Amino acid sequence: MTDHPARAGRAAPSRRDLMRMAGLSALGLGPAGCGRGFGGGGGGGGDGVQLTMVWWGDVERAKKTQAALAIFQKQNPGVTVKTEFQDSGPYKDKLATRFAAGDPPDLMAMRTDSLREYADRGALLDLTQHKDAVDVSALSEGARSLAAVDGKSYGIPAGLNSVAFVVNKAVTDKYGVKIPDGDTWSWEDLAAFGRAVTKASGKKVYGVNFETFNVGYLDVFIRQRGEDFYTAQGALGVTEGSITAWFEMIQRMRADGGFPPAGFIEDVGTSPEQSYQAKGLIAATIIPTNTFLVNNKACGGNLVMLRMPGETQGERRGQSIGCPHLWSIAAASKHPNEALKLLNFLINDTEGAKTTGTTRGVPSNSQVADAIKPRLERDDQVATDFLIDLQKEKLPPSYLHPPGSTKIVANLKTVAAEVEYKRRTPAQAAQAIIADGRKALGE
């Protein structure tokens, strides 16, 4: 990694030279040169106000966002919006750095599990103070409360989504496996389905795979058992027993072949085309509903959308309405009024929403959602109907992740890998997650 200075001419450097060189090399401490820029895009300078807006996503989303911003800029002469976007992975780190540098963006996409890290430290604008500027009257109570912290609000859902199982029908047809009824299936049905696919395909295709460390998926399972991963007060609500049960269920599925063996799934990237399902190696997996369109495209339009298993057998429902991300405004924004205007536009403007569609989930303003629905592509309509149906039912709320949850998320991933390679038993894993989780939350 380091390019040593190759100096071919002189042979024996003196001792003092060496000392000097070594010292200087040591000075170059730290992960220097790891700054990778946001992918650029967006409007230029000029007179008037220039807003900075950052978010994560792909090129497809970028095109749609730019189209919406063009409408906003036409409506608001004198305001230009400079957007920057990048992959979801490094987004979080990059945003933190911008705040630290004293150069926060005016408007930003905010992860629900990062919101309180910023809000609790006074870095975000309290939107309840600006009710006139941003109209939230058309948002459902659930959507409004998604970003509430002690009666204040530091973000608005950019859209609504949930999680769903997607099954590749081309695979199940080929091997003659019946897709279970997605409204009533149990976790046992999932295991049986996985087993059947793996067996019928002679291990060419494994039945089921999903991220076993994903809090969003785990939370569905946990809620069905009457618990919440995080409580409304931001404490750790999950019990060791439930996490143990989760890992034991996955271990069982791994043991009887429905789930791929340890090491089969490698961390190769997150784009839909690279997914194991798109490559035809996995029949069923879990996705966020707003990504159904891109995933289905990558799978040749063969995906069937099911609800999460166990919804009719558990103590209560496990699915809930969440959002891909929130829109937040920096407390230090130099143009809060224009930023609020842009936020209001993104939430409430039908023309704008027509261009963005459901790339960030179903619009949280239900009137806007109704208005854009007929124009959506078919796959987006499927996902939207799925969500609209869910919203009509009585679902448990999803709570914001407390500060410190970043550590818990990282730890979950580590421990899940340890279970996969049998370095820890499910019970030991659960114990570690709870103990470290308490510590991370300062409980």
Next chain:
Amino acid sequence: MTGTTAGPALVAGPAAQTPPPAPPAKRRQDRAGYLFLLPWFVGMLFTVIPFFASLYLAFTDYNLLTPPRWTGLANFREMLGDPLLHQALKVTFIYTFVSVPLSLAAALGVAMLLSRGVRGLPVYRAVFYLPSLLGGSVAIVLLWKYIFGLDGIVNGLLGWFGIEGPAWTADPDHALTTLIVLHIWTFGSPMVIFLAGLRQIPVMYYEAAAIDGASRWRRFRSITLPLLSPIIFFNLIQSLISSFQTFTQGFVMSNGTGGPANSTLFYNLYLYQKGFSQFDMGYASAMAWMLLVIIAAFTALNFLAAKYWVHYDN
């Protein structure tokens, strides 16, 4: 990462070696030298200021969003009981102590082969040097990930011999091994330096030894190694320091997590996670200084040990 700071110092070396009062022509030459160094001094400013800022931050609780709060030695005390930090040290030490000797041995071996006057030497030299230019880059680490993938080239080769290879990058028992192999492969820069060093050893020594009937091994032990020892020493120090600071490989291979199961959690990667993902820049700064102390200690140890095996001509 480190090469940028080390480069100009080398240029400064020859000038600094002649301290006595200089004639005007010499002084003019010195001035020219410093003038050429000017960009480096300007660049240094950007290093020195954060350098001392981080020293201050090491003694604070700083979450990036609110002003730092002085906490004295709290960060350093926390380090003692931080299992992830200990894991990061373990990963970094294993990586360093396995890959540095092996890569230096590979570098010296290839350099000796090439120094025998191979035809088309510049081409070979370039071919072997290339990996060390690319090895730290994102693209190569990604390529590496595929080569060592479950269905990658490595397992394909093993398959020919009836061996079912493991999931090299996904299995916590093997992930670090792939990175060590990657590091060894990038032996090009010490090799080039060795090559230059080998060519400085006067041929007459070998001729004299050959006449006296010394074996090849004997010639290597008694002529090549002692005369090359300053170069070996230089390469050793350089490699150790850069290896302790490894970041990119671990970050890219694990998408920044240090996974699977923290098996590639390099010290600098953990430092980065602490500072930029977990809003604990005070702790990250303290870690950076701890690394400086560790590197300084190992370098000092090496200089002490050097008395016994490094042979200087002057």
